[in-house]
Amino acid sequence: MMQATDKQENPTRSGLVTAPELKRHGFFRNVFSGIKSLLEGMKVTFHYLSHPSTVVTQQYPENRATLKMMERYRALLTMIHDENGLHKCTGCQICHDNCPNASINVVTRSNPVSGKKELDRYIWRMDSCTFCNLCVQVCPFGVLKMDGSFEGAVYDRRLFVFTLNHYAGPAAGLLAKVADPEERKKMIEPRDRYSGPVPLNGQELAGVKALKKAESGCCGGSGGCCSDSQGSQGSKEMK
């Protein structure tokens, strides 16, 4: 048996490595070298059996406390809110236009006080998102970031469509210019995760049926209770 590790340089062409040929020998040499090769393989596997420290299994979810995703890991699109709960999104819709599969829907409104165009709802469809990161890259204000919280599984895919911003209103910079706190309060309106034109709020999207509106309350931000999609559909039809 020829050792496969033997590098056989081909002299005719430089910069080439040619595969070694497997040679046959006599019957007994074949048998013995064959048995030897088998034993060598068994040595490799036995090494791992006898060294439990080589185990690479991660005991998820038991290791949740120590499991750290890399900081750049792309699992969940989030809108950065500062310590006062303010974001910097102006509702310019660049991300909306750059999203390859229309997973981002930026709904704007005009401010009730100033009348300026501003963000109403930043709706993200996690179900169709491919996590290509283009939205994060193109945002001129650094509003978005990809978060590493990968535990996004839910029982109903309609829960994958939700609102990212915590309030509708002007961006942090603009809001800072408003001196009067009362005025400020008037300009902002809180937004929760499952409000607005999302299936949980009775709206249909392409390929996603709407959920009954009455149920949206129970789902809140956690999700999970609306697992029986068929059932909720049925109850809707009965009405």
Add this chain to the structure above:
Amino acid sequence: MTGITENIWQAKTVAQRAAEALPESVWFALGYMVLGVVGVAAFIAVLGMGLIYAERKIAGHFQCRLGPMRVGWHGIFQTVADTLKLLLKEDVVPAQADKFLHILAPLFTLLGTILVLAVLPMSPIVHVSDVNIGVVYVGAVSGFGVLGILLGGWSSNNKWSLLGAMRAGAQIISYEISATLALLVVVLFSGTLRLSEIVESQAAGWWIWRAHGVGIVAFLLFFIASLAEINRTPFDIPEGESELTAGFHTEYSGMRFAFFFLAEFINMFIVAALTATLFLGGWMPFHIGDFAGFNAIMDMIPPGLWFTGKTAFLVFLIMWFRWTFPRLRVDQLMRLEWKVLLPIGFANLIAAAVVVLFNFYFFPVR
């Protein structure tokens, strides 16, 4: 048997006890019979689960994994949970299948293994039935297994299953020859077909080393051929997952699949136990001829433990093979049998005959 064997090791089987009890009370005899049957059944279930757990754990560590860890301490109840799941699963019989044979096939396979288990001398006291033609009996009833496999593959009405069954048929029948040839070597040495007597004949030393190399060749032949008979890697082509999806049991689910699965693992045990019985002295402790002092020390370890230890080692070896080697191709498998193992087997048998004829082995007893 001469004085080396002491009478305390005279095997007394459950069947004998039943026969002895019969004149006194029918109920006692019946009790022993029930004990035998229930004992084997319980043994199969527990052993199957144990072996599956061991295989998964060992495979895991061979592969830098942990294996089952969730159900119970280190997943010790994982196979119990799996068995429960298999019991509760829907039993799907394909619409186009030959239903009667489809249902019958796994039973045959399991039957073959149970019948072999009945004659295995596991220790002087744990022995269900001591058949005087034990070796022939083992060869005969293990054929039930291949019958089940062929039936299962054929009745599934699936070309992959049929391919697997045909492969299994060809393979098992071919390798049976080599296994029998190797078995005959031991029969020649011990001069008996009774398994318990084969064990006792090794009181002066195991056959694997007492016959100047003939024994070890026979051991290797028997072990390899038996591996092929029970379709373990590297001879697992009848169910070669990457080729035939699951071979003959592709169309089986739930309990019936469990039967095949169980039979496979019990077969592994049987092969290990038979090899241990024939070549490694069964429950006989490690003795060297007349060295009474050494032998006495070895006798301190109870025979049941010897048997378990030897079998466990061989089972581990089988698993080790499985988790290291790729599998052979169909034609290579046949070539290995007919061109390599069979000639060696015949030559070895003749050599064994010469050895026996001239009483040439170490510590001849006759």
Add this chain to the structure above:
Amino acid sequence: MSVHITTLDDRVRLRQDDSSPLSTQEYFVNMGPQHPSTHGVLRLVLKLDGETVREVIPVLGYIHRGIEKMGEHQSYRQFVHLSDRLDYLSALINNWAVSMTIEKAANIELNDRIQVIRTLMAELQRIQSHQLWWGVFGMDLGAFTPFLYGFRDREIIADIFEETVGARLTMNYIQPGGLMYDIHPGFVKRVKAFLQYFKPKLAEYETLLSGNVILQERLRGVGRMDGQTALSIGATGPVLRASGVPLDLRKSEAYGSYGKVAFDVVIGKNGDCWDRYWVRLEEMRQSMKIVEQLIDNIPEGKHMVMKPAVKIKLPEGCYYNQVETARGILGVYIVSDGKESPYRIHLRTPNFNNLWAITETAANWRLGDLVAILSSLDVVVPDIDR
């Protein structure tokens, strides 16, 4: 005119041979779309004579997503992320192929840092892809353990990617005009640790599988394909090189930083499964050589030469560019009409072209050999179907 449109039914019609009572019958079997060794939804209709394969008819389309049609409605920048979904095991190299085509067409000049990082990433990806292939190859031949060893070692490169790129499989990292992120500060350290770790592991691969007598017997002479056939059937990458044709775009085109590093092109002699096996193993070694040469010499510079929000428009015309992925040549053909999205974008994928080698090589081998041959071609089904 002799245009005749056939159907699959025409192909699988059996000719009954009743000439003799002993005559046997060939039969058709569906291998796939769900089958353990087609690794995805590849369907091969096999014409078998007992165990012997007489004919292989690949039936495709089970994972066709119309990426080319989608591309006609996406901007150039958006299209790059779809190339991840072709051959997902060399996602980064696919990104590079698309980006490079766009950059060449739009005359975007890149700095050395971008080129070196791209080359590094591509080689790591190649090693990673070959690791997975090695494991899967072992599994297809019945040895399950190599599969997990391959995955175990692959995981380390996946961690490297995760740290810098933020994704483990579909990266979208190499973009027109540069890279999504600059390399992470821990990148160099991690890569060096990997090189340290993987060298002995590669020797272990050799002992566990390459040296194994059963494996050698399974591969020797199986599925032989000479260089001319391989060229004619469109095979590229390791499959072509194993047939003795030293075509490696990394050498002949020397894109990226490949012109600056020393490495050998690995070729085989007979074009059998053993050669294809060995070529890939040796390519891992060569890739490590490239990584070793580059990892200490990453030049300074920006990671992106243009703003990501800038819209790319290619001048009218057609552009074709090729890159050597882990499985062969990925060609990107873009027809631009001057708008923001391509008029037509076509991908010449390596696996689509490599796959057909099976129709040439598998005939008259056993079923088990077919699995070995298919595995030695290393097809990734989404790359075939696109």
Add this chain to the structure above:
Amino acid sequence: MDSANLLTAVAAAEPNAKPREKADRAAVQVPVGNLSALMKRLRNDSTFAFDMLCDHTAVDWSEQGTFELVYQLYSTVHGHYLMVTTSVPRVSPIVPTVREFWRIAEFQEREVYDMFGVLYDGHPDLRRLFLEDDWKGFPLRKDYTDDFMLERPE
């Protein structure tokens, strides 16, 4: 050969072949009638020796009413590329097959037939490649629509 020499050589071999404008590499355009003869020379003539058909695809120029068929050739002997294109009318798209020169053409042509409905004269096994045999329409044509196509929501 560099691309200028290559174009000259091709022009000498096939007078009907015109250089294709707006291409990033050596490219010629031939009438359908001359395609087979040109391909044969490109494959067999030792000055060209195009032993590899890298790619074959089509472009639907629906406004001009033509399909442009594109062949990317590569020679491992000389290391040069050539793009050969030919145009066929959309209404009766028939081209001679080049399968006899490159085996892979059989499958690449099947893909083009599947996606564009271009018919290949002399093709031994012209059938759908990705879609079912009874699929209606040819998806990569610009005017293709079916019930499953989604518009990008705004």
